[in-house]
Amino acid sequence: MDMSLPYTPSRVGSKIDPLRIAVFISGGGSGLSALLKFQTKIPRSHQTVLVISEDPNAGGQIYCEQNDVTFVGIRLPNIPDKSLRRLTHEEKIEVKLAEFNVELIVLSGYMRILSPSFVKKWKGRLVNIHPSLLPEYPGAHAHRDALADSATVSGCTVHLVDEGVDEGLILASEAVEVLPNDTISDLQNRIKIIEHKLYPQIIDDLCSGKIQL
Numbered sequence: 001m002d003m004s005l006p007y008t009p010s011r012v013g014s015k016i017d018p019l020r021i022a023v024f025i026s027g028g029g030s031g032l033s034a035l036l037k038f039q040t041k042i043p044r045s046h047q048t049v050l051v052i053s054e055d056p057n058a059g060g061q062i063y064c065e066q067n068d069v070t071f072v073g074i075r076l077p078n079i080p081d082k083s084l085r086r087l088t089h090e091e092k093i094e095v096k097l098a099e100f101n102v103e104l105i106v107l108s109g110y111m112r113i114l115s116p117s118f119v120k121k122w123k124g125r126l127v128n129i130h131p132s133l134l135p136e137y138p139g140a141h142a143h144r145d146a147l148a149d150s151a152t153v154s155g156c157t158v159h160l161v162d163e164g165v166d167e168g169l170i171l172a173s174e175a176v177e178v179l180p181n182d183t184i185s186d187l188q189n190r191i192k193i194i195e196h197k198l199y200p201q202i203i204d205d206l207c208s209g210k211i212q213l
């Protein structure tokens with residue numbers, strides 16, 4: 001694994017030639033919905049051309065139907081060896097990304113860890129949002145971990161994806177107060193409100209060249 005590889009950014013998009021985005025989701029897709037709203041409000045330098053999920057029944061596909069965006073569910077292949085299963089799954093994903101000429105991948109509630117080879121190929125063109133102030137509380141249970149830690153502040157972080165879990169160059173973050181009697185879902189819902197504004201804006205800044213890598 002070559003950790004010293006620099007990020008290779010996408011080209012700068014424009015309203016007449018928007019950057020072609022694929023969004024990866026696993027579930028409800030509220031973040032996808034926020035991005036699609038942002039992109040349809042006024043012409044942007046980016047456009048979602050494809051949504052991919054490992055779950056063909058992912059709830060978020062409703063937003064694809066509503067916005068005339070292609071949704072593709074790619075199930076994990078039935079291969080016992082975990083690493084071969086991941087690589088074979090990602091090969092199928094790559095075929096779709098090539099078919100749709102995707103230039104930037106936006107992870108939005110995608111619950112799978114991507115292999116180092118996939119990340120390496122897309123480094124600089126692969127962004128994620130994580131529901132904590134990284135490097136605090138990485139992993140799949142950020143809200144649970146923040147509450148267990150009696151944190152008084154959490155938030156969300158937009159970052160480029162590296163080979164590590166929830167690691168990579170931080171592009172933006174925003175704090176959210178943790179209230180005394182917060183449940184996991186209280187905190188999650190309040191952080192999502194912030195995520196839905198921050199993520200589309202940072203994607204916009206990245207695609208329009210305002211953020212330079």
Ligand code: GRF
Nearest residue numbers: 028029030031109129130131
């Ligand atoms: C968001 O909180 C995001 O930070 C995390 O997963 C959640 C996705 O929610 N990675 P949704 O599927 O977009 O509603």
